[in-house]
Amino acid sequence: MKKTAGPALSPAAESATARTMRERLGSLLGRQGEALSPRVLRRTLAELQAVGNPLISDVEGARLAAGVAQWYARATAQQRHDCWLLMSEQFAPDVSMLEEARRDYEAALGTPAEAQAEVCLRRAFVSPRTRLLQRFAAFPDGMRFLVDMRAELLPALKSDKRLLALDAELQALFSTWFDVAFLDLQRISWQSPAALVEKLIKYEAVHDITSWADAKNRLDEDRRCYGFFHPRLPGEPLIFVEVALLQDMAASIPPLLDESAAHADLSRANTAIFYSISNTQQGLKGVSFGDSLIKRVVEALRAEFGQIKTFATLSPIPGLRGWVQAHAGELLQAASSRSRQALARQLGAASKGDKGDVTAEALLKALDGVAALDEKSPLARWLLAAAARYLGRETDAQKRPLDAVARFHLGNGARVERINWLGDPSAKGLKQSWGLMVNYYYDLRRLDKHRALLAQGKIAVSGAVESLRE
CATH class of the missing domain: 3.40.630.180 (Aminopeptidase)
Structure with a gap:
């Protein structure tokens, strides 16, 4: 990496900086082992600080950012991880400045100075990390660099929560830049x-x-x-x-x-x-x-x-199979006695449990042959009823549809219009939903109504889908 120019440090100050970085290595990088040596780590931090330096122009900051990006392209995965940690932990907002701005704003509430105090509070929330990332976005390939960097960073969040601040900052900036x-x-x-x-x-x-x-x-x-x-x-x-x-x-x-x-x-x-x-x-x-x-x-x-x-x-139902497999016993119990008897007759004696009823295990095994089933057979009707319940009733703790694709379209104001038997007979379609597909209908006159219903945990479905449920 090209070494950037910066203010000269006295031997004492340089020694203090070195000691501080060595002390921080234990908490900053120690749990996973450091990929960058203390010397390279200090230099990397200095170059990132130079990129985000508020005293230089945005043009110069972008030029320095491009140099860091060139080093990053050659860095190993662990070296990149160290760079993310520096961005995340060393460029946080100034807590004392935040606290002072908050106190000033509270004191100014209801006075002519309130608006100016709010401006100062907003500025205090802008972290050095924000300016750093803005400088990276400014060089010609900078946006591509940041998008790719976040794609690489996302899988690491589960094992290293120290990166959450950097990820949150990137997502917030992207939400503005990609509006x-x-x-x-x-x-x-x-x-x-x-x-x-x-x-x-x-x-x-x-x-x-x-x-x-x-x-x-x-x-x-x-x-x-x-x-x-x-x-x-x-x-x-x-x-x-x-x-x-x-x-x-x-x-x-x-x-x-x-x-x-x-x-x-x-x-x-x-x-x-x-x-x-x-x-x-x-x-x-x-x-x-x-x-x-x-x-x-x-x-x-x-x-x-x-x-x-x-x-x-014409949409897939990617979460259907996993949900049915997890709730087959409950779904079978909820079916009418007439439906259970029809299922038992279709599946035969080998499928019955101790009490003579068809078992959930037998149902799921029989569905492996879904491609050969008649759509009007008891087993097909049971699966369609399960799909209607999954798409039309089941929500998570936030009252959102369980299925990811349903969550997207229903959140846009569509309604569950029709469930299609063997709509996708490919291996992928059979694996995720036994081949079932669904039509979401965008009724342009009722999109807002459907969104309002969804906010109450109620999913808009057609009469045809409603009739499938037992």
Whole structure:
């Protein structure tokens, strides 16, 4: 790493600094072992302090930050961890300044000096870490550097809580820097640069893109794909959504991914199906712009296709299988006696327990053959009822839907419209939900009503889904 210039230290001061850093090594880095030697650690801290020095210009600070980033690119994982710890622990807010500003603000309440005291309090909350990270963001590749650094840092939070302050600061800054007001909605088509199409293939998180022909099918003229882009990350979609334009609500994913299927007649399309939404930047975890993407895409589609009135998803249910496996006994007990008898007849004598009733273990084992089941069979009806309960009633301690995908769409004001049998018969679909998929319907007139219901812990569901529950 290039050594930065700084104010000269007297031998005594330099010795004191060295002793202080050695003393801090035990608590700062000792539990995991230090990757940087005390000398390199002191130098790294000095260079970070130079980057964040309020007495230099932002241009000079950005230049110094670029030098640190070059060293970071060559550093080992443990050396980077040491750098994160320095950023997290050595650039915290000044506690005495905070306390003084708080006292001044409390004393000024109700007086003409209140507004100025509030300004001072706000300034006291701005930590040296904020200025440090702002300087890193200022050099040409700085935003990319910070997003990638947080992506690398996130897995370490579970084992090292000392990094929480740095992570929280990054997330807060990203929430401002990546606000939807600064994002550009762009359509991605087969005519887009090949490098951009390659990124869609890389980042697709719902239904893997298996070939260039598959990518072409999803980007063809009867489809739409939109992404949010940030000016500091050119050519890099932050999130993108794939849309099929149809004449009815889709119930199954294979027809949408069929490369040999005929093109849809766009003049007759009245339904837009959002069948894949993928975030691309792990470093932006916790920064929400998916709901704004849906709204902006709806506006774009309505402007291009005035006849499209129905906006819905065809979505996976990633948490269903784990939840059913954990609650199979409870779900079976809640079923009517008539349903349990029908299940016992379908599964046969080998599935019955000591009391002659079908067992939860037998049910789960039988579901391994779900692809061969008739949708109207007792076992299929039991699974559909379980899915309806999972999506329509089950919430966590914060009254949020248990399923992550449901939480996203229901939080945007959609409702659970229809549960589709074997909507995704792929290995991934069978593994996470026995192939079941769900349509979330965006009724543009009732989005606020549905959000208000969800705030009360009530999930909006259609009559068709309600009828599945026992």
